Amino acid sequence: MEPSYYHGKFRQGAELSPHWCWFVDFVSELPDVTHAPYLESNDHCVKEPKKQWQFKWQGRIEKEFLFETVRAKALLPFTVQRSQLVFLPLMNHGDGIRILQADELLKNGKLYAAQWLKGVRQASKTLSTNKSCPTENLARNQALSTQDPKKKMVVLYNGSGSQPSAALYTSDCKPSSHETNGFIADHETYFYYPDSSEEGDYLCAILNSKPVINGLSNLRSSPSVRKKVTHCLPFEFVPVPRFDLDNPTHLSLAELGKECRIALKPSGNQVHKPRNCLSERQLARNWSTKINKAVASVLR
Numbered sequence: 001m002e003p004s005y006y007h008g009k010f011r012q013g014a015e016l017s018p019h020w021c022w023f024v025d026f027v028s029e030l031p032d033v034t035h036a037p038y039l040e041s042n043d044h045c046v047k048e049p050k051k052q053w054q055f056k057w058q059g060r061i062e063k064e065f066l067f068e069t070v071r072a073k074a075l076l077p078f079t080v081q082r083s084q085l086v087f088l089p090l091m092n093h094g095d096g097i098r099i100l101q102a103d104e105l106l107k108n109g110k111l112y113a114a115q116w117l118k119g120v121r122q123a124s125k126t127l128s129t130n131k132s133c134p135t136e137n138l139a140r141n142q143a144l145s146t147q148d149p150k151k152k153m154v155v156l157y158n159g160s161g162s163q164p165s166a167a168l169y170t171s172d173c174k175p176s177s178h179e180t181n182g183f184i185a186d187h188e189t190y191f192y193y194p195d196s197s198e199e200g201d202y203l204c205a206i207l208n209s210k211p212v213i214n215g216l217s218n219l220r221s222s223p224s225v226r227k228k229v230t231h232c233l234p235f236e237f238v239p240v241p242r243f244d245l246d247n248p249t250h251l252s253l254a255e256l257g258k259e260c261r262i263a264l265k266p267s268g269n270q271v272h273k274p275r276n277c278l279s280e281r282q283l284a285r286n287w288s289t290k291i292n293k294a295v296a297s298v299l300r
Contacts, residue, residue, distance in 0.1 A: 004235040006203070010157060010192045014143040016069065019044065020055045021120040021134045022086045024066075026178065027058065035179070036060045036112045038188035042084060053055055060112040061087050066180045067149055070084060070169060072158040072188035077165045077208040078257065079264040080156070088138065088184060089113055096145045099138050112233045147244030148193065149182025155192045155200050156185065157207055159233055164216060166207035168200040168261055190233060199243040201257030202250055206240055206259075209295040210288060260287050 016022045023042035030038040041056040065088050074081040089100040091108075102121070105114035121133055138144060157166040169183060185191035194200035208210060212234045234240070243251050 002239055004238060004240040005232075006192070006240050007235040010145050010155075010190040010233055010235065011160075011185075012141070012143060013069075013187045013189050013191055014147070015137045015140050015187040015204040016086060016088075016184075017137050017187075018070070018124065018134060021124065022088060022138075024061070024085050024087050027028055033060065034063070036062045037066075037129060038132075039085075039087065050179075055123065057116070057123065059116045059119065061116055062110050062113050063179065065089055065110070065113050065180055066178070067182055067184045068180050069102045069158055069186045070189060071186055075156055075158050075165050075167055075189060076264070078167055078204055078260040079266070080167050080169055081266075083169070085178075085180070086184065087113070087116065088144075088223070089117055090144065090149075090181075090184075091134070097147070097149070098181050099135050099144065101133075101135060139240060143187065144184070147184055149184055150185070150198075151193045153194060153197060153200055154183060154185065155194055155203050155207075157187065157192075157233070159190045164207070166204045168194075168197065168204055168257075170197075194243075196243075198245065198251070198254040202243045203257075204261070205253040205257035205291050206238075206295050206298070207234060208291070210292045211295050211299060212238055241298060249294055249297055253291065253298065256287050256291050256294065260263075 020041040023044065024039040025042050027038040027040050038058070038060050040058040065087055067088050067090075068083045069086050070080050071081050074083070089105060091100055092095045100108070100110075100113075102114045102117040103115065105111075116218060117135070124134055153168055153170045156169050158164055192203070194203065215238060216234055241250075243254070
């Protein structure tokens with residue numbers, strides 16, 4: 001069996017941990033300073049499974065270091081339940097992005113981001129026996145160097161869990177009305193920048209289809225490979241062809257994927273509220289027969 005065109009093109013996101021260093025929210029009761037807003041660690045940080053990371057930090061950060069991300073548990077078939085705000089000390093450098101340390105931030109006149117980074121580094125040494133700098137996790141596996149925060153859309157796939165899901169993330173999934181500097185994929189997800197929304201919807205239709213999900217489930221249940229597929233992409237065993245605008249079946253899948261994406265898209269402030277995952281999955285099943293039939297045809 002020939003490998004899929006997309007094999008190796010989906011990459012794992014960056015390790016944004018410990019979460020209390022990077023995942024942030026705006027502090028609503030403090031004055032809104034546009035160029036360097038007041039922020040604090042996201043509320044989910046105090047619910048971390050490891051007690052040493054159940055911590056919150058607070059301070060100001062220059063807005064140019066604010067990005068968006070999506071955690072795997074917020075990724076549902078065809079839709080993103082919610083996105084989250086993250087602070088990342090990144091700067092465009094040549095053909096990619098690089099991570100700035102506190103002293104580099106100071107040299108560039110970014111006092112608030114430097115103070116935050118110095119503070120969380122000292123706090124992390126107290127909270128954990130691991131004395132490494134939090135930015136070392138960001139740099140791991142060069143997972144940031146392959147990302148482009150300015151891309152207008154990205155296909156996200158969780159690659160693990162009992163129910164694999166894929167969704168096309170676009171700029172209207174932002175976590176707040178505040179401007180950010182783009183999207184950075186978290187290590188819990190895999191990402192791919194499609195050439196068009198049609199290609200993105202096509203891929204989501206295939207990745208959320210029953211033939212692909214069943215195939216992945218069968219692979220994971222095999223004792224001989226179970227330990228190797230904690231994170232597994234369908235392109236490793238399903239020959240998904242490259243999206244072709246001249247292929248009627250590809251276009252049909254793209255249209256079905258788009259219909260699911262639009263129908264499941266949260267409206268208004270629902271983007272940031274917990275939602276009923278089961279009802280969303282049920283709604284997606286309304287298109288499942290057509291999608292499964294088209295996918296079976298494409299994968300022959």
